[in-house]
Amino acid sequence: MNEAKEFVPSEASAESPASAEEFRSSVRRWLEENCPQALRGGGVMYHGGRKESVDPLVLQWFDACYSRGWTVPTWPRAYGGAGLDAEHARILREEMDSIGAPLPLNGQGVTVIGPAILEIGTPEQKLRHLPRIARGEARWCQGFSEPNAGSDLAALTTSARLDGDDYIVNGSKTWTTHGELSDWMFCLVRTDATAPKRNGISVLLLSMDAAGVSTKPIVLISGRSVFCECFFTDVRVAAADLLGRRNEGWTTARRILEHERSSESRPGGIIGSGPGSGSGGDGRTLSMLAREYGAGPDGRMRDPLVRQRIAEVEMEQRALALTQRRADEERARSGKGVPSEETSMFKYLSTELTSRRMETYLNIMGFQGLGWEGDSYTPQELQATRYWLYSKAFTIAGGCSEVQLDIIANRILGLPK
Amino acid sequence: MNEAKEFVPSEASAESPASAEEFRSSVRRWLEENCPQALRGGGVMYHGGRKESVDPLVLQWFDACYSRGWTVPTWPRAYGGAGLDAEHARILREEMDSIGAPLPLNGQGVTVIGPAILEIGTPEQKLRHLPRIARGEARWCQGFSEPNAGSDLAALTTSARLDGDDYIVNGSKTWTTHGELSDWMFCLVRTDATAPKRNGISVLLLSMDAAGVSTKPIVLISGRSVFCECFFTDVRVAAADLLGRRNEGWTTARRILEHERSSESRPGGIIGSGPGSGSGGDGRTLSMLAREYGAGPDGRMRDPLVRQRIAEVEMEQRALALTQRRADEERARSGKGVPSEETSMFKYLSTELTSRRMETYLNIMGFQGLGWEGDSYTPQELQATRYWLYSKAFTIAGGCSEVQLDIIANRILGLPK
Amino acid sequence: MSLILDEEQQLLQTSARGFFSARAPISQLRALRDENVTDCFDRATWSQMVELGWAGIPWPERFGGLAFGFKGLGVITEQSGRCLTASPLISSIWLCGAAILLAGSETQKLHYLPSIANGRHLLAMAFEERLRHAPGEIDLLARRTSHGFVLSGGKRFVLDGISADTIIVAARICNSACDTGGISLFLVPRDTPGVTAVSTRILDSRNVASIDFIDVQVPDSALLGAVGQGPELLDAALDIARIGLAAEMLGSAQECFERTVQHLKDRRQFGVALGSFQSLKHRAAQMFCQLELSRSVVLEALTALDEDRGRPEIAKLASLAKARLGATFHRVTREAVQMHGGIAMTDEFDIGLFIKRAAVADQTFGDVDYHVRRYAELEGY
């Protein structure tokens, strides 16, 4: 369990902006000294909060990074960040990747709601929530989807009725990632039942420890999952915990979704990881896998069809990574600090690619990819098979592929609605 | 040039319905005696009419078939047919195919407008037009598409204004197959300019020799083509030449299109033929082609990717032919004599398959598939390359693939419009 | 023979459909899985199927069959596919029954076929040794002895291997000096000393076994077919089983598709039915077309079996059917998940069971790649 820490800017993070190359070598030296060897190339990532037990080594790594503002490197120092620009942040990331260092902090707080609060939160909200995220004290979950809404988010029915200085929340959410482990939820609620669908929605910042909140785990086709359903019965939320404007939550939510899409399609995002991603972690790449299973007497690796499919996936993987880099550079030049429509493209491409990759993965494993449990399969094989099933969710969750294509067609290409 | 002939039922065609096997052997004997050797396996098909010079041997074959009612085998004898049921007609077709006999008569008259007149024509129209089609005296073309209508047929603007007992037709049509060689056109016209789009349309049977009709050839990306534009300036058409009900031509046209789709996707239809079709004629199949070009030192035929692609196309070809046969059998059993929505499926599948086949065809030919003219390429190579380009039209013409998919989704699957 | 069902076959279809949806609906598969039943199928349901005569439909009456053709068996198997019913139809009837029918001696036929048909025997075929379908690669050894053979080696992916009482084993016969004798099939009782089976419940909640043979002694009479006849016999029996499996896959894919179309009609999003979105419409229409093609190749392959069209033609049709159904079932299940959205990802919803079955069925008896390649080879290019 990590303890509350105060933010004390270290000397290093207080120094003036270094040139790219100086920064790179200083990062490299620092990582060499501070990143625990045992975590390199496959450490568990810390998601913040206190409801899950965490390896002390992971917390040690977290603390080291926090001391430099690197748990949220691009955030202002006032909120626990290091105030890095995009280029420096990329260098930091590259150096971490190069030694296989895990992200010191991950999850919706740092990738989604933090950036959103930074953008549109009140000064009070920023001071209240951002340092706690940076310090790893608050784990966040998202409360958008509802059982009967699906892709049509705006069809939500969870209600928030104003009662004095509080909202009273009633309803339920689903597909909440680790709701049971989270401290806070950013939650879409209907604050005006009479308004047309997309009006009358607001975003609340809701404590998961409040009275009237309960959760129930969801079992997926791949087995136990990180998701749960969340139920709210007369849950009180202070009016000050409204993010953005009342009844204009739809706009806020769209912005939040853009942050989410953007984070999901990057390495480290849930979608960029897992077996078969080209991005390290404990995943074997397709070509590694093919060599492993191709060494058998059936000579599968010499199968030119499979080889071609593997190469196609790996080539698209590389093209996608280059496109991410290009988008970063273009954003850095334009000064437009935040991703927008283009995130739909990355969400679409990366999830479809992961899906294709996992189909290829399963194909390469042959009979060994068909196991469910038991000693006839290695743990890696069983994990890969389940991940193949799990990966079917990526093109659905966080705005399904069809919705992303609609966005690209309407907002980027300007085709008529 | 063929002369006018009177229909004299021969002994053979007057005999009582034979059993399937008796019929098959009598057909086989007759074909052996009557089908000119030189035409077998690659004869030119006769399309009727007198505007194109025709090989006398082709006419001899036509006459022989006509004498048995086999130019339009399923039509009633009264109109020059042989009155065969679907099973006997299939046997006739199979026996002709087995010796490579060309169809004695082809074209829109026998495949499209003839069946439509048979179904909805007045007794006078039947007697006037059907025997002339059967006798090869009248070649027909279709006047549906207009330059600004595209897939949205109902947006047509060619007008037909009633003037006494005549309609006065003004406007233009495009994509008319061999308009310049045709004697008659079945033509969609607007007879009520004030009605909503799909109302106010009628079908006229229009003589291409009438005053005020002119044609202009269309050059395609594949070179000279069978298509032309047709222009009408104050063309007079007798009111008796209206097919179906006035202002209800949309319904008539839909029925006609179903006949067209059905004929196009069958062997002998424009789409079933051409290089690479599995259905004989002078086309080489993909596997023949692969052997031809794979014999070179680059060993292309041993390329497992190409082999796989070829097999995929040929397997789908076979599945499609089986599905056609199954549909025939189901129709025969149900007594429903005429194809309907399912023709959309056949149109879609067969044209997409031809397109894929021709892409594979081009791929196999390598540099030899990139010629436009000149001695560096065999005539077959040049023809194949142009046919590859021409084949792009198949998924557009006669109701594009998108329209067919809409029809399948709406009318067969019952999905909401 | 024709590509459509005659009246008798239609009746059989109706009754099979009724049977499976009443006695062996998808909830049965779920219960077998959750209760961890070793066989991974329901013995009581199987007994009822046997009583209905379905375990011997295509065989001659003197072997306990109904002489009702493979098309009849196909009709039933397709309906079992609709409900994802787990049963020994494929392993014991389509595959092992076919092998005995094709090559058994009169004695073997009279011993096995009636008792398979009446439910006394369950058979399984042990032939896979590699990572994926490779019936041509057999290393398991059969050493000749004075009064029979001694089998040594291992097999994997034996469908229903844990439930069968008799295993047909493909082995390489090795004479005195371990020359490359012919590959042959042997009928081996499961309780023969030296036979050890380890069963695994796989992805689709069915059972496959890995079976070890350690110095397993069998008499000469255990030979099924002639010495060295194994490859062609295995190939022929597998083709029959491939066609049967394709029929089952057709039923599953059709059911999954119909559920998806129904969902498109029922589910409302953005104020309209999901099925009014054109991109989903087009994909649904494409699936419909693929299913129609699939139905035709299955019916043609079944017809060819009943007409006994002979090896090369039946082999081609088996590959045509298995490849086509592998691709169609794959596509339909992937689209079903995507079109249903999140609900399809949950274990309590049935669509996930279809996608799992599709993955296993594709690999069983050769996947799409395998059969497209085989078709090309059979066509001689």
Add this chain to the structure above:
Amino acid sequence: MSLILDEEQQLLQTSARGFFSARAPISQLRALRDENVTDCFDRATWSQMVELGWAGIPWPERFGGLAFGFKGLGVITEQSGRCLTASPLISSIWLCGAAILLAGSETQKLHYLPSIANGRHLLAMAFEERLRHAPGEIDLLARRTSHGFVLSGGKRFVLDGISADTIIVAARICNSACDTGGISLFLVPRDTPGVTAVSTRILDSRNVASIDFIDVQVPDSALLGAVGQGPELLDAALDIARIGLAAEMLGSAQECFERTVQHLKDRRQFGVALGSFQSLKHRAAQMFCQLELSRSVVLEALTALDEDRGRPEIAKLASLAKARLGATFHRVTREAVQMHGGIAMTDEFDIGLFIKRAAVADQTFGDVDYHVRRYAELEGY
């Protein structure tokens, strides 16, 4: 270096875009075709491009270049692709210029590069002998003589072969007793006795030649690079040309896509804009994504050339770019025809010229299959 254009490169892009649309629009290609011009490109336009310095952009200044990098040349080539401008950019600059730059002696560089840059020379590369791209399969013989070599054999698909005055020929050196000497490149003036070129206008209205070499005598000094250096040199020069061609294909595909999107906005069917149909929207969005990926791989490959990242990396990026652009250009042109409908089938409409160019460009220097396979080989699997 970065994946975006710097200011200077952006200026160059703007000026190139203006130049091609004003001086060499698609109508020029059409006119060259209809007037049957032998070169299949416009010499006057080429002279203007030369005057702008575009024929030597990436080369050092002492060889008559502008030292502005391959990214600069790529920017121009991409813009020429937008207008389907036929020019010797690929054949003479990207391919032959690269070969000389890579392996020419100081004398050869000083002789050829400045005169290519100033328009005096046009070069072409003769290396294809097979039905499809196969730079590793060279049969054309170079017999050693006392004072040079005698070349005998034939080449095909020589881009701009009829217009070039000098041909770089890949030949297999054969010493006294026809052993398998190394493959080497030779610089051969087109008017050398024994050289006969037959030109064909191909599908995309460009010219390729078949060239016969009958006892063609060349001096020792005709050797480009060392004896036996041919394969690696050819491979390296081809990679540069593949990247250049990918840049051109990017411009063409982008233009074709933009025209299609505009058509979707303008064309009305069934009372609404074509582009409001969701199935077309989704396909347009997918094309957009593919084009974005395409742009990234081209820019990365150009950057790698300028950074001189070395063989294996540049080879991978060349294959990555060529394969990706082959697939994207193919897809975009097919969709363009389908979405435009009948009008796109007519010769007078421009879309047909894009689909023709896509077919030729894919086969040039290796098609998608070739480069996907090559990428896998380079990655070692």
